[in-house]
Amino acid sequence: MSEPPSPELRTGKLWAMIALAALYCGWIVTRNAATRMDGVVGVLLGLYICSHPAANALDRLFFRRHASWQELFHQAGILWLALNGLVLGVGWLVITLGATRLAGSPS
Numbered sequence: 195m196s197e198p199p200s201p202e203l204r205t206g207k208l209w210a211m212i213a214l215a216a217l218y219c220g221w222i223v224t225r226n227a228a229t230r231m232d233g234v235v236g237v238l239l240g241l242y243i244c245s246h247p248a249a250n251a252l253d254r255l256f257f258r259r260h261a262s263w264q265e266l267f268h269q270a271g272i273l274w275l276a277l278n279g280l281v282l283g284v285g286w287l288v289i290t291l292g293a294t295r296l297a298g299s300p301s
Contacts, residue, residue: 219288232296244286
């Protein structure tokens, strides 16, 4: 029987960021007219989404050096790292979509 993942490997917040990005992308795709506010919201939301995996990486590197690295080589740790990468990629997609709306919107 394998041990449950530590509290630091919880994934609820990461899944919430993916859901938030999906809501924004769905909202942008269904809108006909692009405004500057759509772009501003997208860029800021994308930065917020990307901040969670970045914070997780900094936390692992600087505050939990020894014991936590062993956790990451188990299946739950590898999946957690992959989910962080997915959230980071989704955040970049939202930033790109927002910046495209911001650059392409009329003044």
